[in-house]
Amino acid sequence: MIVKRRPTAPIEGATPQVTPQVLRLLQGMGGDVTRAEMMAALHLKDRRHFSRDYIAPALEMALIEMSIPDKPNSRLQKYRLTDKGREVLNKEGRPDVTPTWTLKRALISPTLCCGR
Numbered sequence: 785m786i787v788k789r790r791p792t793a794p795i796e797g798a799t800p801q802v803t804p805q806v807l808r809l810l811q812g813m814g815g816d817v818t819r820a821e822m823m824a825a826l827h828l829k830d831r832r833h834f835s836r837d838y839i840a841p842a843l844e845m846a847l848i849e850m851s852i853p854d855k856p857n858s859r860l861q862k863y864r865l866t867d868k869g870r871e872v873l874n875k876e877g878r879p880d881v882t883p884t885w886t887l888k889r890a891l892i893s894p895t896l897c898c899g900r
Contacts, residue, residue, distance in 0.1 A: 802872055806847065809838045810869055811876075816851055816862040839863070847872055 802810075812825055819831070819839070828834050842848045847869035851862040865873075 802845070802847070802876075803837070803841060805837045806842045806845070807872075807876060809842055810847060810865065810873055813848065813863070813865050813869075816864045818862050822863070842869070 808826065809822065812822070819834070822838075823829070823831070823834050826834075826838075828838075839848075843850070845868070846866055848863045849866050850856060851864065852858050852860065855861065
């Protein structure tokens with residue numbers, strides 16, 4: 785027998801729990817970045833997993849925002865940190881966010897940057 789959990793209502797005034805995946809995503813962001821750039825920088829290949837475990841929770845908690853919110857499936861879609869996302873990073877011990885992902889950096893071979 786399969787039992788489905790009912791979604792619980794958030795407690796008013798409570799800070800949502802930031803998952804390690806979302807924190808990892810936030811720590812690398814700075815400026816507008818595409819999904820492909822983020823996935824390459826995090827060395828992830830499965831787009832569905834990335835959307836479900838990284839992008840969707842960050843969007844739901846308003847930690848990141850879309851550059852084209854009216855067209856979520858646009859090929860030109862980019863994501864950027866919100867003020868709330870910056871606050872979470874400051875709280876986690878990362879005082880200032882500087883752009884760390886660029887297309888060049890995202891396409892660097894893991895053997896060059898990670899010694900694999």
